Amino acid sequence: MLLGGAALATGGYVAGQAGAEAAGGGGDTASYPFRGTHQAGIVTEAQDRLHFAAFDVITDDRDRLVDLLRRWTDAAERMTQGQSAGPLGAVNGGQNLPPDDTGEALDLPPSGLTVTFGFGPGLFDHPDDGDRFGIADRRPAALEPLPHFPADVLDPARSGGDLCIQACAHDPQVAVHAIRNLARMGFGTVSVRWSQLGFGRTSTTTTSQSTPRNLFGFKDGTMNIRAEETQALDDHVWVGADDDPAAAWLTGGSYLVARRVAMTIEVWDRQPLGDQERFVGRFKGSGGPLSGGAEDVDPDFEMQGSDGPIMPVDAHVSMVHPSRFEGARMLRRGYNFVDGTTELGGLDAGLFFIAFVRDPRTGFIPVQTAMARSDLLMEYLRFTSSALFAVPPGVAPGEHVGQALFA
Amino acid sequence: MTRSLRPGARRTLAVVAAAAPLALLVAGCTENVDPDDAAEGTRALSVTASDDGCEVSATDAPAGTLTFDVTNSGDEVTEFYLLDGDGLRIVGEVENIAPNTSAKLTVNAVEGDYQTACKPGMVGDGIRADFAVTTSDEEVEVSEDDQAVVDDALANYAAYVEDQAGQLLVKTEEFAALVQARDDDAARALYPEARVHWERIETVAESFGTLDPDMDLREADLEPDQEWTGWHRLEKELWPEDAVGYTPMTDAERTEYTEHLVGKTEELVALVAETEYTIDDLSNGSRGLLEEVATGKITGEEEAWSHTDLWDFQANVDGARVAYEGVRPLVESSDPDLATTLDDEFASLQALLDALREGDGFVSYDTVGDEQRGELSDAVNALSEPLSLLTAAVVS
The missing domain is CATH 1.20.1420.20 (M75 peptidase, HXXE motif)
Structure with missing residues (x-):
């Protein structure tokens, strides 16, 4: 039975777009336009798989960088529509040339692929080489490397970056294909600094999606901003026209915070259920707050138990709740990850946290600081990678990503 | 650290206050719950705790490991207790049950008279009722020591x-x-x-x-x-x-x-x-x-x-x-x-x-x-x- 089911699913994939549609593969045939007011991959209904890559720009030639952004734009647009990375494709080029698409996504449907680009601090002011591209005066004031937080044990080799690409899809092969081909096109201009695979979205970005679980086994992202909340998106996610005079090019864009959060899974698994629920502030089964009600009911932080509030003040939900941060909310879009095992035989696993915020100085840093200081969950978390990127707005027809920045 | x-x-x-009362430590473990043991009645009980009621699904149960599944249907935070027959000694308790949530109390109880109590608002003596634990084949050994x-x-x-x-x-x-x-x-x-x-x-x-x-x-x-x-x-x-x-x-x-x-x-x-x-x-x-x-x-x-x-x-x-x-x-x-x-x-x-x-x-x-x-x-x-x-x- 199980084998039969698996074979059917595989059959759906190899049969190509039409076949997958016939198999009712859900999101596999979904495709999202690459161009628009905002980049796709932010409010887009969170896909199941992630390949995220951060790049160092290794040239100081502005034209070369802009040319890459133009070629990346074309390739990303094609791939999100289920086409090849290059115009010829994996098998239609000359026999004496390497194909301009690597081919592993041949016959696969678009799988809801989105490709989202971001610019890191080093693009504007490189630690060694300074203002390589003459854009330092356009650097957004909020685009400063994140501060050190308690429990940060960052690996510099997988933190930071001058550019980032977030590729999300329902099929991991489609997401990997996108990053692989974009990285290939960038040789000589950019160099992959680090990358991260993710599975199992840990957030819900539309009201129609159910809330998934993280590797602690708890529903995650219950209070997330949803695509339908247009006012909240304007307030908390999209950079406004008057936010930063130096960075008008970022209007309609956002900031992407990426944090690789390793979980001490083995120790967590030994915590009694009641303690796990107190650490999180939610029931493990229903996802509802300890103060009662269903998952979508607001926690009651005032409700008193026999020895303090029913919602412990240092439970995760209490600690990061918007009410503690002048209403600051983020759009979370994280993924579970398992990168094999540690040298001690434990799971090298956790949550690759991604959040989009209008201003990290108010929307992220205060929340992370409070969490790192006293959140009960911190005992079981180690932050091993951290990066911040400015995500330019969507790409209009005929333009390339970041065109306004380099105009 | x-x-x-x-x-x-x-x-x-x-x-400390919430810890299980030590006087109740009894030998015998929490296994062997056998709610379907028809001959002995059920050891799996449900409790509906409201602001003015405390309905237990049965008034007695056979000795052994009892489980009370307490649902708070009221508007106030409540607690549930199993007390001895005099209503003085706490045999088991579960606290901080918010409205619209449930909690479980598992206790090992020997034959004897008991009281159940819900305490909406966590104050006062609570809403009490008599409860009996009847003799059973399940060995519940209580050590005096x-x-x-x-x-x-x-x-x-x-x-x-x-x-x-x-x-x-x-x-x-x-x-x-x-x-x-x-x-x-x-x-x-x-x-x-x-x-x-x-x-x-x-x-x-x-x-x-x-x-x-x-x-x-x-x-x-x-x-x-x-x-x-x-x-x-x-x-x-x-x-x-x-x-x-x-x-x-x-x-x-x-x-x-x-x-x-x-x-x-x-x-x-x-x-x-x-x-x-x-x-x-x-x-x-x-x-x-x-x-x-x-x-x-x-x-x-x-x-x-x-x-x-x-x-x-x-x-x-x-x-x-x-x-x-x-x-x-x-x-x-x-x-x-x-x-x-x-x-x-x-x-x-x-x-x-x-x-x-x-x-x-x-x-x-x-x-x-x-x-x-x-x-x-x-x-x-x-x-x-x-x-x-x-x-x-x-x-x-």
């Missing part, structure tokens, strides 16, 4: 913690004098020996607010602008070899940091003298100390400059074993297999540690290779898994 405040410890000591065992265990553990804190103070004062006199070789030799007394009672020490971050914070866990004090600040001063661009302390700074540490240790001594423990403080503390090993010592992060992690490792295991041995008689009667397993795993881990001894102490942890660290980690996991069952075995 690692992070700012430790939830495990706060949990352990803060919930359990309370004596518990009393002994708690008294012994309190004495142990006080003794360790006292020894810590003596050695910390000695250490401070050496550091101030710039007798660094002697200070380096004493550093791990003094810290042993801290690490043995680490989960207790961590329960006292900011004492732990003041005394034992690691550099990596500092917040921006937070002042770094305590043992690890002095560790870096004494082992500056790997510290890039380190500025050594002045004499005045050495005096300031060591006096601060001594002062905090005096606070610790005063605090432990007035701390009382419950039986789950011991069992949770035992588990918590092994977690310290798993998260900080195995990785070599605790003693980043001195590499004396194995002293801390041994001390955490010492403390865990002392706490376990205190509750061991209870485990022996409630779950003898668990006691045997824990004895064996403590012994296996100790054998690995003994192999790393050198002189009066241990080899430097930076000489312990990945393979040996892996073996230690495996042994810690093997012990920690059964240890995570300890609290349930002693309080249910």
Whole structure:
């Protein structure tokens, strides 16, 4: 039975777009336009798989960088529509040339692929080489490397970056294909600094999606901003026209915070259920707050138990709740990850946290600081990678990503 | 210790009031629930607790392990109790049941008269009803000596913690004098020996607010602008070899940091003298100390400059074993297999540690290779898994 089911699913994939549609593969045939007011991959209904890559720009030639952004734009647009990375494709080029698409996504449907680009601090002011591209005066004031937080044990080799690409899809092969081909096109201009695979979205970005679980086994992202909340998106996610005079090019864009959060899974698994629920502030089964009600009911932080509030003040939900941060909310879009095992035989696993915020100085840093200081969950978390990127707005027809920045 | 405040410890000591009443400790474990045993009636009961009602699904149940599944249908936070027939002694309780939530109470009950009580709003005598536990085939053995065992265990553990804190103070004062006199070789030799007394009672020490971050914070866990004090600040001063661009302390700074540490240790001594423990403080503390090993010592992060992690490792295991041995008689009667397993795993881990001894102490942890660290980690996991069952075995 199980084998039969698996074979059917595989059959759906190899049969190509039409076949997958016939198999009712859900999101596999979904495709999202690459161009628009905002980049796709932010409010887009969170896909199941992630390949995220951060790049160092290794040239100081502005034209070369802009040319890459133009070629990346074309390739990303094609791939999100289920086409090849290059115009010829994996098998239609000359026999004496390497194909301009690597081919592993041949016959696969678009799988809801989105490709989202971001610019890191080093693009504007490189630690060694300074203002390589003459854009330092356009650097957004909020685009400063994140501060050190308690429990940060960052690996510099997988933190930071001058550019980032977030590729999300329902099929991991489609997401990997996108990053692989974009990285290939960038040789000589950019160099992959680090990358991260993710599975199992840990957030819900539309009201129609159910809330998934993280590797602690708890529903995650219950209070997330949803695509339908247009006012909240304007307030908390999209950079406004008057936010930063130096960075008008970022209007309609956002900031992407990426944090690789390793979980001490083995120790967590030994915590009694009641303690796990107190650490999180939610029931493990229903996802509802300890103060009662269903998952979508607001926690009651005032409700008193026999020895303090029913919602412990240092439970995760209490600690990061918007009410503690002048209403600051983020759009979370994280993924579970398992990168094999540690040298001690434990799971090298956790949550690759991604959040989009209008201003990290108010929307992220205060929340992370409070969490790192006293959140009960911190005992079981180690932050091993951290990066911040400015995500330019969507790409209009005929333009390339970041065109306004380099105009 | 690692992070700012430790939830495990706060949990352990803060919930004294919520801990299962010790008088109720009975032998027999929480297994063997057989709700479908028609001949004896059901041991799985449901309770609907409203603001003015407390409906229990039955008025009696056969002796054995009873489970009350309590649903709060009211608007107020409630509690549920099983009391003895006089309504004075608490046999079991579950607190903090918010409206629209459920909670479970599992108790071992012998034949006799009881009362059930819901307490909406958590005040007053509650809404009570009589409840009978009838005779059954299930053996529920109540040891008259359990309370004596518990009393002994708690008294012994309190004495142990006080003794360790006292020894810590003596050695910390000695250490401070050496550091101030710039007798660094002697200070380096004493550093791990003094810290042993801290690490043995680490989960207790961590329960006292900011004492732990003041005394034992690691550099990596500092917040921006937070002042770094305590043992690890002095560790870096004494082992500056790997510290890039380190500025050594002045004499005045050495005096300031060591006096601060001594002062905090005096606070610790005063605090432990007035701390009382419950039986789950011991069992949770035992588990918590092994977690310290798993998260900080195995990785070599605790003693980043001195590499004396194995002293801390041994001390955490010492403390865990002392706490376990205190509750061991209870485990022996409630779950003898668990006691045997824990004895064996403590012994296996100790054998690995003994192999790393050198002189009066241990080899430097930076000489312990990945393979040996892996073996230690495996042994810690093997012990920690059964240890995570300890609290349930002693309080249910």
